[in-house]
Amino acid sequence: MSDSIKFTRRDFMKFGGAVGTAAGALGLTSSRLVAMEQDLGGKDYSPATGAERQAVPYTCMACNIEDGGVAYVENGRIVKLEGNMDHPNTRGKLCAKGNSGFLHVYDPDRIMTPLLRTGKRGEGKWKRISYDEATTLLASKLREVIDRADAEHKPEILNEIVFKYGRDRTGGAVGRFMHALGSNAVLNHTNICESSKKIGLEPTWGPDIESCDWANTKYILNFGSNVLETAYFMNPNAQRLVDGVVGNKAKLVSFDVRMSNTSGFADEAFFPYPGTDGAIALAMAHVIMNEGLHDADFISNWTNVSVKQLIDHLKPYTPEFAEEESGMSAKDIRRIAREFATTKPATTFSYRGPCKHVWGSYQEAAINMLNVITGNVEKKGGYCLPRGMGWPQPQPEPPKGKTASLIAAPPLYPLASHHVSTHAPYMIKKGEAKVSVWMHYYDNPVYTYPSSHVWKEMLSDEKLIPFQVSFSPYMSETTELADLIIPDVTYLERHDPESMPGGLYPCLSIRQPVVKPLGGTQEFRQTLIDVIHKVDPDGSKGMKKYFAFNSVEDWMRAHFDAIPGLKEDGGWDFMKKKGVWPIYGEVDKVTAKIVDKNGNDVEPDYGLYTKEISASDMAGAEVDPDGTIKKDGQAIGVQVNGRNMVGFGTPSRRMELYKASYKKYGFNPLPVYKRLPSRDKKADELVLTTYKVNVHTQSRTASLKYLAELYHKNPAWINPKTAAARGLSDGDLIRVTSSLGYIVTRAHVTEGIHPDVVAISTACGHSAYGRLAQLKQREQAADYVQGGDADIANNVWWNDKGVHPNPIIRLAVDPIGGSQGWYDTVVTVSKAESGDKYGDTNASLEASMKDYEETLRYAYTGDIHRSKHQEVDIDWNSLPEPALPSGGH
Amino acid sequence: MPVGLQAEPSLGVPGKKRWAMVVDLRRCIGCMACVCADKAEYDVPLGVWRTIVKVKDTGHYPNTKRHFMPRLCNHCDNPPCVRNCPTEATYKHEDGFVLQRYERCIACRTCVAACPYNARHVLPKNRDRVKIGGVVDKCTFCNHRVEKGLQPACVQTCLGRSRIFGDLNDPNSEVSRLVARHKTVVLKPDKGTRPQVYYIKPDRAQTEQVFSAPHSYAARSDAEDFYRHNRGSKFFSGVL
Amino acid sequence: MFEYMEYNIAPWGQEIVIYFFLIGAAAMTFVYAAAPAVFGNVFGGVAKSMEPFQKIGLLVSLILLAICGPLLIMDLGQPSRFLYPILYFHWTSPLSWGSLFLPLFGLCIIGFYFGLVKGNQELMRVTGILGSLLALSMPLYTGLDLMVNQTRELWSNPTIPLLFVILSMSSGTAVVAVIQLVRGQLTAQAVEFLHAFLYLALAVTFALFLAEWVVLNYGTGEKQQAWEIINQQFGFKYWGMTFLIGILAPLVLVAMPKLGRDPRILTLAAVLSAVGAYSFREVLIYAGQLTQINF
């Protein structure tokens, strides 16, 4: 910012209009010379009375980025949220959802008491019961299963206790609970989320995704991540991305099939054909390697491949080939590849766009490779490792269950370490797994899963799911189907330990009750304690000892009080006061960088993998011929040029571009491009894409009035040419038809989308989730909700709640990462037929069951897998047998 | 010298403050955090806004762009809304804020008609937390925060750090430096209102979008729903 | 994300249009009723022709005023604070002045009536002159209310107050003509008197209409936009109701020397001009607000 732009008084008058005399007095001597500027935050006052509002730190969970926040309380009510100035990655700022999150607490349709179903499942008839009655009932249902398992001496029966979560930020409480019960049947949602991103990446460098040094970079290639609206670490990333692009003059090149806010902001935006980012990335790598623009030292020292190997492997991926596949011109591919390789530092970022396709793992691996071959890994301004922090689990900790659960870890997906939860209803329907008690927590598959109607069908079936419990505080499409609801409290009323690699400064943070849970509601953590104490009242089942907490706060103390460094600062009490630890410094008022007391930048650590191993750690270690340093059979580092360094979180401690684990199952160990079936769609068909928007989170913010006011309907984006070819105009009622069925929605004709794509956002179109989400705000409130908010009852002016696309999205998973291919459904779009009403939805169960069989053919044992991987040099007749992971998941 | 103001324009007057905002349009990512922070800070009801961010797409596939234009009260140094107010319910503060005295306002909407930036609204009577209704309201530049040494709420949370706030009479403040170093524009300077929200580097599309009617069906149908909802209500006797 | 709008409503609706119209009619009705006392023998004593109208005119004026006051108060968001513009008088606000003058005007009507009943000439003269001035201030201030909006270009020109005064002359004439015709008291002298005023009013209105047309076509962007809005959204009201029916037709009628002095034709012309006076104001008030509705 210090390069002062020449300024003349004339210009100033011309553009500044009415500035007048102020200009004359401007001192332009030093950009660091700062006036007594206003404070950036950390306090708040009531506009009405001027009284200071009480500040309580917490961690945001309006989405899953887990930014640090401070809640302001006025007269016992949370009135305002703000970013925590002490949180080094949040830097005092919250996004739209974060700012609106307190509305969750005061949602008029929030469930305020446990409910027992009285009518038929899903009929909406409930009896209010107490938390005590509710936990007793759940405990008795669990105990029945446990007693049966014990009686029959079959520990596998314990896996009939199933726990499915969408978002688990309890810091291990869920696992502890299930393991204490002896069950391994814990299902997450990661395969509908981003799992193939991780599976494309983790075998190469260890857990989790990249953390880009946006603020210091000079060049960014963004593949299918909408970092200015969504993505992992939206808020911290977006802040630093703007710092980089505007402040540091970095170039942003963005790839998306439609104009997201990120692509609309980028210096250059490209619209590849869906699912072809991998081809583009490989072609760029081809250019970089063949033109000698690569970092040969980094490749030879820090990867498990050679330059020659890479050049050979990349031979078929010419820019011309990628142009053919993606539609991006070979000329542009060459140009961007050269720019990327020659501008330093540079980084890529990618999220769900490339990886949420069948074989998405390859696409992610190809993008990752661009950073590796250009030596941008862990550089200032480059592509850095995630920086998370852990906390100890309270002891004793229960061991995992004795037998692995089939639905929790489907054996046909051995590489999918984040599992394949989409398959559960199909497996259960086919009798492959039995369920006695199904619990769902922070999970709404009847809305958020592909072919969501299949989940509805399964969860409605009392034969398949005899007893079903929801912990949701809101009556979601899934919670509606429960037999028992034990409502959790909102994230502003409960305890959680947190750490997210949301930036380059690792830190811990907490959630704590900003206000006492409203109306006598009880936090989930307490419910878990109560249930275990009721399942095992005398401790004879050996479960109670794992939940020997006097209070949930004690449980928190057990996480934090013993952490070195934090302990000295005050442990849990420090966390309660500050919300985050460590505190790196403060946010500079002008640069927004983290600075110390003297105003000097607090630089994050770079080059983590080059950290030297101390002599004492080296004692007793051996160095393999390839340089891997091993101690007690464990790789602890790697020797490069005579230096002993910690390296990466892989077996070889190098970046494993060559993934032996892939090859074992007949997948290509190096990144490749596989042409998807959707690439061969018929000319009159389109590829359906769904996306998230900046002001909504998944299925759960449609009831927040500020966000619903900003965004409440989701017409289908369609290119003008595509629309014209179908005789459609902007706003027309249309049918979007896949092989599963159709939805009736409206067309939003826009230049900002690939002509072969139709895009529908996922945030709207609820059939449950309270009155506002369904635009029934004028109806009578149910007797179990908290009610209130005359604003919603009277002032909602919009009249369109959108149409949800998930029922027509086909199940199709990546055989490597196990990730749902959200963007692979082929559809036709046509004018609505007579009699069609906006919102009509029709999806076939049988067709979805067929999709399940079809997608299994891509799994490593399937015929399609084999025919698509002819190039992999293994003995196809002796692939490993599908096996459950031993000792749980 | 403008007449009918309770405080003289303070821009450039030594010893006085002139609070102002600079909106760096290069940095606005349309995240809408400002809109929500503002709604929360004041319990702003649905259907009225103290601040908004307009959105406009331009270009033809594949060369398209998206433009954002945050908008709020300009805290004009020569505010037309103030002079016409029959009760001095709206007044000019000596540091530049243009403020409302709810207890005086009769909701004659003269000030609404006078403001060329549509920065004012009538508060509906049905609200959630704050019970003040049936009077005119507007952005206050968060004077209750600013006077306590804080940034306005929308600035505080601005993800892109697109909104910058400070004293334009202080040559060392960031707003002064930004205004000095960049070409800035104010909205409708020809109206003589002397707006104190300065925009850095607006595209033509951005300045045009503030004048344009909704174009897409999605936006138009929302506008229609909005007018339908308000039709027949007290402050809306069928003009639209 | 779609284009996102802040949705605005035009702050002034039907109540304001009706109020502007009625207050103008009330004012001019009073002026007619007070004319014999105010003008007496000037202009050859034509004003005297209004003597039979005085009582009923005052009553009508008072009734109109009695409708106007509450109508305006009802239109406020805070009706109970209707005295605030006087209590917290703001001298640069036409509305403050208007709120002050309105009750004073009412007092004058009552005072004049009192004088009339009691035969107190002096009281009638004082309240008549004062009342007429205040009456003039009524349409004047409503016009100023618009004119002082420097930022609304359709309004921000000095012809608006003048126009509103002139328009109220038309509507006042209509009130007198209709009443006197019904009562069978539209004497030749009265016709002459009304004819002169109506002719003048229509001629000036016609001139102002043309001036407005030129200004809007040759004006700034906002003026041109106003012209577009007028033609698109208010085409019938502007060209049909205002121009053809409200200005041109009555003007032609009164311009014909014989016909124009036929009591019935004159009354018809006056009524038509009142229709025009209403719709002219309506179009101006609405269109003036709509130029900025999407801003």
Ligand SMILES: Nc1nc2c(c(=O)[nH]1)N[C@H]1C(S)=C(S)[C@@H](COP(=O)(O)OP(=O)(O)OC[C@H]3O[C@@H](n4cnc5c(=O)[nH]c(N)nc54)[C@H](O)[C@@H]3O)O[C@H]1N2
């Ligand atoms: N505002 C908001 N932020 C969130 C969330 C939220 O719900 N709301 N959720 C959080 C979670 S759980 C997740 S997983 C992340 C998801 O974050 P993102 O991955 O950034 O967001 P998505 O909208 O899921 O998908 C990203 C983009 O991929 C594009 N796309 C589709 N197909 C292709 C393709 O073949 N190639 C390319 N290049 N692009 C393609 C879509 O148009 C879309 O814009 O966001 C997190 N942050």
Ligand SMILES: Nc1nc2c(c(=O)[nH]1)N[C@H]1C(S)=C(S)[C@@H](COP(=O)(O)OP(=O)(O)OC[C@H]3O[C@@H](n4cnc5c(=O)[nH]c(N)nc54)[C@H](O)[C@@H]3O)O[C@H]1N2
């Ligand atoms: N079409 C389409 N579908 C998608 C996506 C997409 O891009 N397109 N994105 C996918 C992605 S990335 C993800 S991560 C998934 C997310 O999908 P899910 O994992 O189902 O998560 P959510 O929709 O965030 O919320 C689940 C439920 O949690 C409950 N809940 C809310 N607050 C609380 C609370 O405080 N406590 C408790 N106990 N429960 C609460 C509510 O019932 C809510 O419905 O959606 C996926 N679905």
Ligand code: SF4
């Ligand atoms: S991105 Fe927004 S909603 Fe998500 S954690 Fe951060 S502030 Fe909260």
Ligand code: SF4
């Ligand atoms: S923007 Fe409008 S409301 Fe704000 S000070 Fe200027 S004229 Fe008044």
Ligand code: SF4
């Ligand atoms: S609405 Fe209120 S603030 Fe506006 S002019 Fe009337 S009295 Fe003044």
Ligand code: SF4
């Ligand atoms: S300055 Fe304050 S009142 Fe004005 S828009 Fe920003 S947050 Fe709202």
Ligand code: SF4
């Ligand atoms: S918070 Fe800042 S970046 Fe976000 S929309 Fe508002 S002005 Fe733009």
Ligand SMILES: [Mo]
């Ligand atoms: Mo996700």
